[in-house]
Amino acid sequence: MGQRKIKMEKVQDMNTRQVTFPKRRMVCSRRLASATLCNPELGIVVFSPGGKPFSYGKPNLDAVTERFY
Template sequence: MGRRKIEMKMVRDNNLRQVTFSKRRNGLFKKANELATLCAAQVAIVVFSPGGKPFSFGHPSVDVVSQRFMNQDYSRTKPPHVVDDDPKEAEGGVQDLNQQLTHLLKQLQMEKQRGEELNKALKANRATCKYKKPINQLNLDELLDMKTSLEKLRENLQGRVSEIEASSSLLLLNKANNESEN
């Protein structure tokens, strides 16, 4: 079926209007975040739901951007993470954060692909599994073979758990370092 062109007019049904608002709001905030990330722009958006509830997005924050807008002077209202009055240093900090974000997003994409590959391998392995009989119907040789396979699996899992714990520790240290710098 694909995507359809939606006529731009007021949604009459209240429930459908709320759902549309939520989806469009998330898309709007995502695009604003992309704009801030790609262009090192300062962005602020404030929207009110059909029920009157306020929602906001700001980069670096709504307060900083609104103050800058009201004062029309960057030197009077600098973002909270900027220590010096030099705007180029502020851009450098934002660019570093953007690079970190890009790197993490690439890692996430690689892990998703790896997960898909593991799922495919698991499905293929299930199709060729040699232990199709219930365990109480296996003979002694099959049971010994299964025991050896399970011990190998246990070793592999312990190695993988160690890798994950090491990665987790590095992420926690990196997060602690980032928080202490701020």
């Protein structure tokens, strides 16, 4: 079986949203780690439903943000 196409919409149920967030966060970090073809500098900040920030950066978030200050 292949992957199904899922319509992008906000998850309304708070419990479902909190369960889904760690899965989506892991997908973001995996895709960031695999972006090595053209050696980009990337930075992502994601806030959980509870308001806790999670950051990812390549090579690291500090190196990416220093370019803008």
